[in-house]
Amino acid sequence: MGVMELSFIFQGSVRSNLDDIKIFIKKVLNKVENIIHDKDLIFDLKLILNELIINSVIHGNQCNDNKYVKLFLEIAGDTIRIEVSDEGEGIDFDIASYNPTELKCCGRGLVIVDGLSDEVYIDNNRIVAVKYME
Template sequence: MKTIKISIPSLIENIKIIESFIDNAKESFEINDDIYGNIMISVTECISNAIIHGNQNDKNKLVHLELNVEDDTLKFTIEDEGVGFDSNELKDPTAPENIEKTGGRGIFLIKHLSDDVKFEENGKKTILSFYMI
């Protein structure tokens, strides 16, 4: 198993660093283009949520990203230093009463683009899995 870690201060412009991290992983682990697009959208959305919602844009708090590569699975673990959230309380953004609302689409997207999503530590840690087969 290979593991790569990075931590960034909670500034939205640091998403660029995460994009470079994913680009490097694409080269290192020969990730195909189909999965690469899903990874880029899911991981950057998750990091964005961690910065904005988890750490409340507090640049003194970090967002941690860890990539574990094992066999044919890529696992991205994103962790913030906030108080967490209850993933069961998330509203369905496709429901008629929520269709006009601006929030709630990120996790919906992440769940549809990732092969598996787990929320741990009261929502402060998210694990996104992608199968490379």
């Protein structure tokens, strides 16, 4: 018998309100914890989700309560794919150009996400983070 293929999809959206986001992320993580039992991996996913969704609210949607952040999270086999999009203008950010010695707060979240992920793609107002389970 082969290894059981993990498969899970979560799709949802949340209003650009920090209280709503806390509840939303907690709900997503509760569902993921039923599938993934590795506490370190859950911690990484929580950080990635927080950084991407909060970035979308603040930078993309300018904290406008009438705008939403969309989340698509898929676990397929040993791959976790997190896709976050907002209603903003999109970003043009080169992770390689971030200089941590400048102590800027802008860009730091994406550097954290990049460090915790195996692949990160930025496409206008959508960011995809891919993480492989060991």
